[in-house]
Amino acid sequence: MTTIEDNQKTRVRHIALCDYALVTLVFSLHSRYTMWLVADRRLSYGANIPPIDDAVKILNLETTDGVGLLAYAGLGATSQGTQPSEWMKGVLRGRGGLTFEQALGVLSSAANRELPRHLIGFPKGASRSHSIISPAFIRGVGARLYSIDTVIENRKTYHRYTSHQHIDRPGSPCLRLAAGGTGAGHLNKIARQDVRWRRDLLGLLNAHDHGKISDYLIADRLAKISYETHQAVPATVGPRCIVVWRRRQDMRQPTSGGGHQFYTGTDRDKISDAIPTITNGIDIQSIAGIFMDHFMEKISEHGMKLTDSELDTAKLNRLLAKLPSEPDEKLR
Template structure:
C-alpha cells in the first residue's frame, strides 16, 4: 500500500461497528494540530456505517473531509452502497484539485465498516500513477479455502505496517469487542484499548522521526442491537471529559448540525425538566407547554438548515 498519513482502525462484527482515527494534521512531517475529526457516522435506509479516512486531513482553507462527507450525503435518503457511490463520485470531482503537487506515492483512503443485513467493510481509494488518477469503491473481503468473508479488523494509514507485523493487537481488541457484544464490558473499555494501540503506533513512529500519527485519537462505535452508539476522544492516555462532535447523517438529516443549533435551547429546558421531576410529576411529556415550545423550536430550526447535498470541498 502506498504511504498515507493518519492511522485508522476498524472493527466490524454482526453486533457492533468500531472505528478509531488519530487526530493529527501534518504538512511535510510538520505538526499543525491534534484536533481533527476524521470520522463521519452514517445511518441509511438499509443500515449503519462509520466512515474514517487517512490521507488529506484538511484543505488549504481548513475544511476537513469529515465535514465534506457529511455535506455530500446531506438530504439523501438512500442505501449504504448508494451513499458510498455518491461519495466516490464526489471524491473523483473534488479530491484531485486539493492534491495537486502531492507525490504520486501519496494515497487517500476512506475505510468504512458497515452493517446492512450482514457486516461489510468498504474502502474508497485515491491513487495516482503519473498523470493517471483513479478513485474507486471496493468491498474488502478475505478468502480462506475458497470462502470469502469480511475481515474482523482492518488498519490503514501511517503505522498500519507496524500493526501488520504483530497481530497481538488484533486478538486483544477483538476479544474486548466480543465481550462488549455479550454485554460484559462497556464501550469505553474497547475505546481505551483502541486508543492504546494508537499510542503505541505514535511512539514507534516518533522514535524514527515520523510525526504523521499523533497521541490524540477519537473512537466511534455503533451498537447494532440497540441502534445506539457513542464516541469518545483521548488526549494521550486520558479520555477527554468532553468529546468533539462527529458529523452524523441519519437518513439525510444532518443530526450533528441540528444538535449544535439546538444546544442553547436544551440548556433552557433542562432546568424545567429537572424541576418537573422534583415536583413529583415524573418525566415531562410532549403536551407540557415547555416541551411543546421546545419541539416547535426544533422543527423551526430543522426547516432552516440546508437540506441539499453539497459536494464542494473548499
C-alpha cells in the same frame, strides 16, 4: 502488506492494509454484533508549520438498510480549512432513501471528481492519495468492510470503490480488522511479530458481545493502541484520537446503538463533541447543535429549572430553516 483489489480471492490472517503510505491512523474492527473504529486527530501541514491535533476524521452514516462509519487517511483539510468529514456530510445530506452501498457509490463518484485537485497540491515527496475506510452492518447481510481510494501517480488519477471479503462469492465474510495510514505499517508489524495480538483483540470483542466487558474497556484499549502508534510514528500520527462504536441494527437483545469517546493519550476527555452524522439524508449533527446551543442559552437565562414554555420555538424554527438541506459535492 496486503494489496486491496476488487473480488479479492485470498484469505487474510493479519490486518488488511491500504496499499499506500498515508498520513494518519485509521483502525477498524468487527465483531458479530459491534463495529469499532479509532482515528487519530492530527492535521500535518509540513515541516515549517506545527501539526494540529483537533481534527474529526469520522462520519457516522445510517441508511435505509444499514449503519456504518467512514474514516479517512490522506487529505486532512483543504487550503481553506475544510475537513473531508464535513465535505462527506455535505455530499450525503439530503439524499434519503439510499442503501448503504448506494450512498458510498455517490460519495465515490464525488471523491473521484473533487479529491484530485486537492491531492495534486501535496508537498513534494508526500503520497498523493486519499483512502476512506468504512466498516458497516447491512440488514440481512451482516458485517461489511468498504474502501474508497483516490491516488495520483505519474500525473494519472486512479480511483476505486471496493468491498473487502475473504472470497469473491456474494455474502462471504468481510475482513474483521483493517487499518490505513502511516500508522497501519506499525500495526501490521506488531500483528506479524506477535500472533496473539490479533487473537487477543478479537477475544476481547467476543467477550464484549457476550456482555462480559463494557464498551469503555474496548474503547480504552483502542485508544491505547492509537497512542502507542503515535509513540512509534510521532511525526504523522497524533497523540489524540476518537473511538466510535456502533451496533448492528438487527440485534435481538435491546441495547443502545453505540457511542463515541474522545481521548488525549490514553485518558478520556471530559467532553466528547458530536461527530458528523447523516441519518437517511438528514444532518443530525447540525440539527442537534442548534437545539443544544439554544438550550444552553436559555439555561444561562433561567437556570436549570428551565421549562418547555421558556424555549423560543419560533427562533428555533428560524435557525433550523437556515440549515442547508440539499447535497453539496464541492470540496472547497
